[in-house]
Amino acid sequence: MDENININWFPGHMAKAQRMIKDHLKLVDVVIELLDARIPYSSANPAIKDIIGDKPRVIALNKADLADPKVTEQWIAKFRNQNIQVVAIDSMSGKGTKTLVSKVEQLAKDKVNKLVNKGVNARAARAMILGIPNVGKSSLINRLLGTATVKTADKPGVTRGKQWIKVSRNLELLDTPGVLWPKFKDIEVGLKLAFTGAINDEVYDMEKVMNVFLKIMREEYPERLIERYNLKAELPQDSIGILEMIGAKRGCLRSGGIVDHEKVRRILLNEFRASKLGLITLDKIID
Ligand SMILES: Nc1nc2c(ncn2[C@@H]2O[C@H](COP(=O)(O)OP(=O)(O)O)[C@@H](O)[C@H]2O)c(=O)[nH]1
Ligand SMILES: [Mg+2]
Known part of the structure; x- marks a missing residue:
């Protein structure tokens, strides 16, 4: 097969x-x-x-x-x-x-x-x-x-x-x-599988995937985002806030100076996959 x-x-x-x-x-x-x-x-x-x-x-x-x-x-x-x-x-x-x-x-x-x-x-x-x-x-x-x-x-x-x-x-x-077939034990599992490339890009909602990724990054690896994108030490609580910050730094702007969220998400995904954000584990130990 x-x-x-x-x-x-x-x-x-x-x-x-x-x-x-x-x-x-x-x-x-x-x-x-x-x-x-x-x-x-x-x-x-x-x-x-x-x-x-x-x-x-x-x-x-x-x-x-x-x-x-x-x-x-x-x-x-x-x-x-x-x-x-x-x-x-x-x-x-x-x-x-x-x-x-x-x-x-x-x-x-x-x-x-x-x-x-x-x-x-x-x-x-x-x-x-x-x-x-x-x-x-x-x-x-x-x-x-x-x-x-x-x-x-x-x-x-x-x-x-x-x-x-x-x-x-x-x-x-x-x-x-x-x-083996992946098992979507919960929503986050599916999103992580998408993120690491285990399932095709087309089948997931990029926005949801990146929200989970940013949540994990904010909780576990905030310094990676701060260093990579030259951000202020205090990251916003919400994903959109972080996207806005990164987008502004990277010049991902559409006409009118609006941050192009889609573009920032794509950059984050590519840089994660190319390990430019450092060594990252998305599944913590859970008991
Ligand atoms: N960095 C890194 N990449 C790997 C490693 N093993 C596989 N890859 C990459 O992961 C992707 C999928 O690998 P592949 O062997 O085709 O996976 P398969 O579908 O399980 O046969 C390819 O792009 C490989 O280059 C590894 O240990 N480290
Ligand atoms: Mg193979």
């Missing part, structure tokens, strides 16, 4: 994605659940446990290079407290991927040992990646492929064309990721 379908998850798409994941799960020992480190809560599908059953799982917080490192540490601690294996990674530079690989190998050890005890020859552990659109599944696969020496042949039961990437002596990765 086209994994770039990210506008609407029609029941048909969802069923197909689910079926594909189920088929592939049978072939692997371990699941890598890829989350966006900037939105570890919003980028997670809450049904993950139902989907993967009792397969061991390791969470990889991808795009950690864009996230607030302090908050990433808090998320890591939270997952560890729940006895969930977790590692922060950057699929572009490859940072953290070695740790990820060794965690996956470790988690698969039991299964591989069991097979050996049954008299089956020792074999490499097998893993697949799961995650919502745009979280970096292909980037991670390419990154791991970059260092792989051998792509092993098709294995029985795998759709033709699917291949295993030999990531290390002890690990093979399915070259096709499983696409």
Whole structure:
């Protein structure tokens, strides 16, 4: 299926994605659940446990290079407290991927040992990646492929064309990721997914998205806005007030000297996505 379908998850798409994941799960020992480190809560599908059953799982917080490192540490601690294996990674530079690989190998050890005890020859552990659109599944696969020496042949039961990437002596990765559908647990989740690019630009209301973004920025990272746009230290309470300030500084004016809100919102979105506002995490730890 086209994994770039990210506008609407029609029941048909969802069923197909689910079926594909189920088929592939049978072939692997371990699941890598890829989350966006900037939105570890919003980028997670809450049904993950139902989907993967009792397969061991390791969470990889991808795009950690864009996230607030302090908050990433808090998320890591939270997952560890729940006895969930977790590692922060950057699929572009490859940072953290070695740790990820060794965690996956470790988690698969039991299964591989069991097979050996049954008299089956020792074999490499097998893993697949799961995650919502745009979280970096292909980037991670390419990154791991970059260092792989051998792509092993098709294995029985795998759709033709699917291949295993030999990531290390002890690990093979399915070259096709499983696409999870984002879950709009509440309105803010949807808006954050839009903001980070997990869902298409056309499907959301830019004004609502930016209001939530500005609310978070005002509460968590006011100094970033102040520095970047050279604003007065006291930010207005409302989003429109902040937009007005930034627009005036940036000269986003329409005739009559009125600030072009739409243009300011677009600038903010682009600058956030280009990480010009610094390292930002939009999902705080909630209990
Ligand atoms: N900064 C940064 N960008 C990333 C990282 N991983 C992926 N990306 C970018 O995120 C976008 C989506 O990545 P992609 O691998 O296509 O996501 P997929 O839809 O899950 O396969 C691309 O523009 C990537 O360059 C990462 O760790 N850090
Ligand atoms: Mg992809």
